[in-house]
Amino acid sequence: MVKIGxxxxxxxxxxxxxxxxxxQECYEFFQDLCTVxxxxxxxxRFEVASLLNDGMIYNEILERTGASSATISRVNRSLSYGTGAYERLFARMKEKKQ
Known part of the structure; x- marks a missing residue:
């Protein structure tokens, strides 16, 4: 995977x-920064990543989220060959829940 500098x-x-x-600050900042x-x-994409991480299959994710198969595939590539950021964040979120 090509890393963007x-x-x-x-x-x-x-x-x-x-x-x-x-x-709340995060929500407000992104509301100002991004379009709806x-x-x-x-x-x-984050929901798709979470569901893939939980082991859900493409068809179920497509039905549940409405994401296109291209989006699901792209997110899956990031999970498999990306920087590991999703995994680190999911681990931290799981830790915080416990």
Whole structure:
């Protein structure tokens, strides 16, 4: 998988995200930053990743989320060959639940 290098101009956005204090601030920031369709697309991809991580099959995910098979496939590639960010986040979320 080709990794996209960081660009100087991108650093500010990621540093800003890390400064958000709680879920409400995060929600408000992304509401201001993104269009409704961009937010829905990211929310859908995250849900697909979570369901794939839980072992759900493509057809069930498609039915449950309405995501296209191309989206499900892309997310699956990220889970399999990506940076491991999804897995780290899912592990942290699972830890926090317990």
């Amino acid at each position: 960081k660009k100087e101009k991108n650093d500010q956005l990621y540093k800003a995200i890390l400064m958000l204090k709680d879920e 369709s961009e937010l829905r697309a990211m929310e859908q």
